[in-house]
Amino acid sequence: MTVRFALLGTWHVHALDHLNWALRHEQAEVAVVWDGDETRGRAFAAAHGLPFEKSLAVALASDAIDAVIVDCETTDHPQVIGAALAAGKHVFTEKVLAVDPDDAAALARQARDAGLVLWVSLQRMGEAPHRTIRQIVAEGSIGRVVSSRIRYAHGGAFGTPPIPKGFFEFSAAGGGVMIDLGAHPAYLAMMIHGEVPVSVSAEMSSIAGLGVEDNAAYIMRFPSGAISVAEVSFVNDRFSFSIEVTGTSGMLTCGPVDTVVRLRRAGDDAWVAQPPVLASDDMLSQFINELRSPGRGDALLTLAAEVSSVIGSAYRSAEDARG
Structure with a gap:
């Protein structure tokens, strides 16, 4: 069974890597691109022969989409990942899960409550x-x-x-x-x-x-x-x-x-x-495997949320040191 993806955002430096991982996978297909920056998103989609959708809500409402790849601005993760989970889509996202550790914990809870896979690329x-x-x-x-x-x-x-x-x-x-x-x-x-x-x-x-x-x-x-x-x-x-x-x-x-x-x-x-x-296989292949045979996703999600906590603590420490 092919997993049909929407690529949500093309801001991140690894967006092209994630697209290529999907294109190389025999059971993956990227069906649409969305980006909050319409000019950037349209250019990326056109360069790779993919359709562009300017509305996040429309992209997420499609029954043709099974999961999403999130490569938008890190500061937009809570809104974009949260919307994808609310729409019932499994999520593969670039690190970090969220800038604010509380947002990371909230996204983890949302995914677990919905029974969805939220997979963070800790490559x-x-x-x-x-x-x-x-x-x-x-x-x-x-x-x-x-x-x-x-x-x-x-x-x-x-x-x-x-x-x-x-x-x-x-x-x-x-x-x-x-x-x-x-x-x-x-x-x-x-x-x-x-x-x-x-x-x-x-x-x-x-x-x-x-x-x-x-x-x-x-x-x-x-x-x-x-x-x-x-x-x-x-x-x-x-x-x-x-x-x-x-x-x-x-x-x-x-x-x-x-x-x-x-x-x-x-x-x-x-x-x-x-x-x-x-x-190991690339992180997107591992995500697809997790969709088919769940087992590691919860532990990875726990680790990803802890990463946000560690980095948040590091920033607070550095700021305190500056006085």
Whole structure:
């Protein structure tokens, strides 16, 4: 059975990625495009040979639509996702679920009450290095996990990769690098540590002067006493990723030179490359699988709502530090 999608919004930098995921999937079809910015939406739809609908209500009222892909402005998520759920549509959305943690929690409740799948694209969790690290941690190979450090960065503020100017507008994005790249360390750390942080402290700055923060770091403290440090930036010279996970009997590392996961056990000086766990399917394929065979959706939704909470706490901490 083919899942027929409406693409709601083309603002996000990953809108084209999500469209391509759908076009490549043999059981998916994008039937219509809607965008609150009609000029932008019509141009995107025309470029990809898709029909455009200027009314969100009309797009959602169609019985020809089974689910929606939400790539509108992050600040519009509560209204757009809420409307889609109210119309009985399953929702696939780009992170974060909502800028305000209370809005994220409300959307999660709405989806659960309606018996609908609300799937947030936390795409890094399915990549081979992260799946490999989580498996090794679960096996107990490094003992009790006591700390982690996760870094994501690229040069988007300098045009590498090219990012639309609107992506750096606070009124649309709800923030800068903290709410974008900063979401990845939040969910990865919670998955590695198996806990939700009890406190978050952060610092942020603007190097490129784009109107939002482009350089940030935050620290999560977990109930067990473990600490995770997240570093994110839009002002790197290129894409950069690295992760370290330290336990009482060993340490794992990956990046920034390559994506090989290496393990050093206590009492051993050698770093040993670990066999990689295969990457998961893309997040849209996982969403389609969830529609057919529910199982992981509720846990993912809980995690996505916690990400909004962590990022919200990080912003409050950084603002408090500024006085």
